[in-house]
Amino acid sequence: MLAPADAIINDRREWEDREWFPPGPQLAICLSGEKNRLDDLTDDELLQVAAAARRQTSWAQARELAAIAELTRRHTAEDSTDPDHRVLSARESVTEEVAAALTVTSNTAATLVHLAERLTGPLAQTGEALGAGRLDMAKARVICDVTDQLPEEVVGRVERAALEKASGQTTGQLRRRIRRIAQRLAPEAIDERRREATRLRRLEVWDTPSGTADLSLCDLATEDAHAIFNKITAAAHGIKADGDTRPLAMIRADLAAQLLHGAELPDAIRALLTETRDETGPNPPDANGCPASGDDVASPGQAVLNARTEAVPGGSVPGSDGGHDLRTGPGGDTGIAALADEVERRLRHVQGRVPPRELPHAVRQAAQRIHRQFSAARDAACRGDDEVHGRPGYRPTAVMRREVEARHPTCVFPTCNQPSHRCDLDHTVPWRPGITCRCNLAPLCRRHHRLKQRTDWRLFQIWAGLLIWVTPSGAWYLVRPERQ
Ligand SMILES: [Zn+2]
Ligand SMILES: [Zn+2]
Known part of the structure; x- marks a missing residue:
């Protein structure tokens, strides 16, 4: 048999006999060879290419899940501390890392983390089948869904039954079949799960x-x-x-x-x-x-x-404390954009300079430095012609709230969609020494508020509305004001 690379160069019928070529680097080469030569393939071969590309996708998804599982294992191994409800758990912290890195919502990330753990743990054979391209992600999810919360020995039996036929069944057929099997093997567990689910109606x-x-x-x-x-x-x-x-x-x-x-x-x-x-x-x-x-x-x-609407005493005269002046401020639109670019450049620079192990510490330090460095200019920009910077109390005024909510219509976690009117206005630097001011307030939903309470996550507000998240792994995300 020809090596795939040779096949691409020498053989006019490059796709011949690839029908069950296993996924992996070699199949990737076959698939990426000369896209325009799809013209040369027969209908049957085109379908084989489509099926092979799908196998390759499954292989890549198995890698994605394996990486997520390893990250989760690493960060949850030593998480034996007392649960503190003000702080997000280590497990959920990993979920948020995954959400930000893959640009998906927390819910999607949580599903991925769960799937990753199951396919590398109790459903390892399903994970293997996914990696070998024998089933796709959708079917792996079905097997994971149906076996969730079943007794261990039943999980194994349902999984074996599923894998026997999964490659020849659609997700719907697979689900119906293994649901029946699960129902027969563990009727109480299935009933309990149903009752549990209706509690979330x-x-x-x-x-x-x-x-x-x-x-x-x-x-x-x-x-x-x-x-x-x-x-x-x-x-x-x-x-x-x-x-x-x-x-x-x-x-x-x-x-x-x-x-x-x-x-x-x-x-x-x-x-x-x-x-x-x-x-x-x-x-x-x-x-x-x-x-x-x-x-x-x-x-x-x-x-x-x-x-919310009643929460702000003294804010009943809209615009009376010069909110419209503060909105633009000396920073200006282009000023903030330029500042964001500069911050990004500096963080990238740090990222490229330090050994991987030192990355989290180095990025935190750098963000801290940048935050400190702009503090005087930030204060001056906020102060404007007024003598006071911010307001004395803990509670933001209605004008401040409106301004901050207009600046960030959703929670400031990079992938969160929670509307800001349903969020807390968080003091980025906690109140005292942090002040109640547009440059130190940002909407955070309950979940991401709790995430911020973790000591291994950092949030900096470099300029009013311009924030940097630094994650435990040393990744960083710049959140810009939406209306600059
Ligand atoms: Zn300020
Ligand atoms: Zn959020």
């Missing part, structure tokens, strides 16, 4: 790319969810039968929205909804459960919002 809303929003009731009991859906479907059919020309799906959505709005429905429709109740079986009527859980979700958030 909630109402969620998120914006879509088309400028609409999705509203979703999550983790309801299966029977409840289907009963609600069936009931609305039956009513929608009734409306359609009465001559409504909207598509059924749209009627369903409109009807559900009307119900949630608490709109008075015409008697006929109300009758349809009540009529179908009998078909939904022994479950309690959803009308009791739904709005109640909705209230549970809504009220704490609302309370927070209310508290």
Whole structure:
């Protein structure tokens, strides 16, 4: 057999016999050889290339997870300290490192860390199969999901059964099959997991790319969810039968929205909804459960919002303390951009100069130095024509809050999407000696507030709105004001 590199150079039919070429560096060479020669391949060979590229992806993803698992193992091995709820745990700290490094949300990173640990631990065979390209990441996730929280011996049996057929099944087929097996082997564990999940039932809303929003009731009991859906479907059919020309799906959505709005429905429709109740079986009527859980979700958030707007005494005269002047300040837009570039250049310089082991310390020191170096200019910029810098108390004024929230519409952790109006306004340098001023305040969500409490993470505010995070591994992230 030809070496792959030779094959690319010499052989016109370079892809021949690569059908089951294992993933790894050699396959990478085959795949990257002369992209334009895809023209030469037969349809069958093109499909083989696509499948091979997918195997290669699985291989790379196995490496990604192995690296994450090793990092996690390294940083959680000595984490035996008492849990302090004000501080994020070592494990979660690793999650945040991964989030920032891969530019994913904390939730995605947490899933990756979990998957990494499982595929290098109890599901090592699945990890191997992923690395060998015998299954892809989506299927590895299914196996991980279904075996989560099952007794150890059952995990092994379900995994073996899964791997037997996984390469020939879609994720849906795989999930259904191994769920059945798990249910048979550990019915109590499966029931407990279901009960646990329904304890996290909630109402969620998120914006879509088309400028609409999705509203979703999550983790309801299966029977409840289907009963609600069936009931609305039956009513929608009734409306359609009465001559409504909207598509059924749209009627369903409109009807559900009307119900949630608490709109008075015409008697006929109300009758349809009540009529179908009998078909939904022994479950309690959803009308009791739904709005109640909705209230549970809504009220704490609302309370927070209310508290926020009331929280700032003395801030009732907007703009009265010169907030509009402070917004631009002597730093100016281009000033901050230039400063950010300069800070980045200096940190890169440090990064390139020190041995890897000294990196975290060196980057922290450098950021600290930069912070100190700009302190006089920063103070002067904030002070402007006023005599005072910041305000005497701990609480920011309403004007300050508005300014900081406009500057950073979300939590200042690099990958966090939490809107700043739901965040704490954190004093970057803790209050006293830190001051209550635009140059020392930034929105942090609860989680990243706790992350900042860790001694191995550092956050510096170099200029009002320009922040540097330094992670335990010595990585650093510059967060710029969004509206400069
Ligand atoms: Zn200031
Ligand atoms: Zn955050």
